[in-house]
Amino acid sequence: xxxxxxxxxxxxxxxxxxxxxxxxxxxxxxxxxxxxxxxxxxxxxxxxxxxxxxxxxxxxxxxxxxxxxxxxxxxxxxxxxxxxxxxxxxxxxxxxxxxxxxxxxxxxxxxxxxxxxxxxxxxxxxxxxxxxxxxxxxxxxxxxxxxxxxxxxxxxxxxxxxxxxxxxxxxxxxxxxxxxxxxxxxxxxxxxxxxxxxxxxxxxxxxxxxxxxxxxxxxxxxxxxxxxxxxxxxxxxxxxxxxxxxxxxxxxxxxxxxxxxxxxxxxxxxxxxxxxxxxxxxxxxxxxxxxxxxxxxxxxxxxxxxxxxxxxxxxxxxxxxxxxxxxxxxxxxxxxxxxxxxxxxxxxxxxxxxxxxxxxxxxxxxxxxxxxxxxxxxxxxxxxxxxxxxxxxxxxxxxxxxxxxxxxxxxxxxxxxxxxxxxxxxxxxxxxxxxxxxxxxxxxxxxxxxxxxxxxxxxxxxxxxxxxxxxxxxxxxxxxxxxxxxxxxxx
Numbered sequence: 153x154x155x156x157x158x159x160x161x162x163x164x165x166x167x168x169x170x171x172x173x174x175x176x177x178x179x180x181x182x183x184x185x186x187x188x189x190x191x192x193x194x195x196x197x198x199x200x201x202x203x204x205x206x207x208x209x210x211x212x213x214x215x216x217x218x219x220x221x222x223x224x225x226x227x228x229x230x231x232x233x234x235x236x237x238x239x240x241x242x243x244x245x246x247x248x249x250x251x252x253x254x255x256x257x258x259x260x261x262x263x264x265x266x267x268x269x270x271x272x273x274x275x276x277x278x279x280x281x282x283x284x285x286x287x288x289x290x291x292x293x294x295x296x297x298x299x300x301x302x303x304x305x306x307x308x309x310x311x312x313x314x315x316x317x318x319x320x321x322x323x324x325x326x327x328x329x330x331x332x333x334x335x336x337x338x339x340x341x342x343x344x345x346x347x348x349x350x351x352x353x354x355x356x357x358x359x360x361x362x363x364x365x366x367x368x369x370x371x372x373x374x375x376x377x378x379x380x381x382x383x384x385x386x387x388x389x390x391x392x393x394x395x396x397x398x399x400x401x402x403x404x405x406x407x408x409x410x411x412x413x414x415x416x417x418x419x420x421x422x423x424x425x426x427x428x429x430x431x432x433x434x435x436x437x438x439x440x441x442x443x444x445x446x447x448x449x450x451x452x453x454x455x456x457x458x459x460x461x462x463x464x465x466x467x468x469x470x471x472x473x474x475x476x477x478x479x480x481x482x483x484x485x486x487x488x489x490x491x492x493x494x495x496x497x498x499x500x501x502x503x504x505x506x507x508x509x510x511x512x513x514x515x516x517x518x519x520x521x522x523x524x525x526x527x528x529x530x531x532x533x534x535x536x537x538x539x540x541x542x543x544x545x546x547x548x549x550x551x552x553x554x555x556x557x558x559x560x561x562x563x564x565x566x567x568x569x570x571x572x573x574x575x576x577x578x579x580x581x582x583x584x585x586x587x588x589x590x591x592x593x594x595x596x597x598x599x600x601x602x603x604x605x606x607x608x609x610x611x612x613x614x615x616x617x618x619x620x621x622x623x624x625x626x627x628x629x630x631x632x633x634x635x636x637x638x639x640x641x642x643x
Contacts, residue, residue: 570583
């Protein structure tokens, strides 16, 4: 039994930087803009590309894990993650960093299914497996939650590339220990791996996100947006048909027909990364926080996420999947709606209380989804089931960033009231985002600049409330849906 828990520590250790890297750059947007000359669109892709590429690559990497065994997949993914971290740390341009982040995502897409398959293989007894999954969920949700604090702390004392360099020693330790102490797993050589299908899925996901962004921004004609959306939908349809018809598919799409697994997929798409990105922006742009101060302010949600995993694992065993899953989503919705009504400069204690509730409830729902998917999947398809869970979470993270950002942008542009006397071209630029408004103000007279900044801050607070309230309403609807979908699932 001791060897099982020791192996758990090793395989979960490398999951820490994988989780942190999803959010570590949220407080670094102003720094990257100045250092690399990254535009607003490039900054969004630097952050978003990690989750979106991972969402597409976990499927073939899960299949690879079933073919070669989770130990080999863990070591290969860790090596790629370490090398990609070095490339990202010394990126000379925004384009280079986007490419390095995509490579990081491929390494992460190998690591996460390997860790889940390892847990599913090592822990046969459900009670022990739920505890192990609770530890895994705590590392994942806590790591993602602590990302802004880690990023802010490093930016306070070192250059921005240090947020990637810290991954390297962890990877070296994990590879050395895993090679010696983690037991090997019998693979299935007959499992096919078709990279072209994976590329099809990634392109479809990117086109889906692109069409959503352009539709809300209104920069392209409706016909072009519709064509992009239809192309994405067509590629997804073809991907599913190919997998269903294959005798040995890259991923067993029939797993999605299982009610518990499907409900777990929906729950896994709850991600806090969009919330943290918006929170970090408001704290820095509106309230004048430094990156480290912004990360510190969000500490309650980080701590609650980190400690909730093991507790939620016990709750799933005692209360059942339905109560923990729907309850976690419902409380997350209440937290979002409550935060949308607060003034963070004068109601800090109320904000921190709601962040604690949000961190615990969202992490509990994530644990419930993981437990549902991994318990319902056959043992021989553990890596594939882990890939499905990870794809759902990362797709939720990528779409969450896009959705939060688009709601914020549309609401900001609609609510900002710029002072008279501002040139039309500058007014259009200042109305696009808070960051652009700050850039415009730097070239104006002091009085006009102060008026632009004040208007932008007011509009940003309003748009932030709209985004959080909308997210809360959507989560509440999902909680109700999950409650009814799991009605016949045994406790």
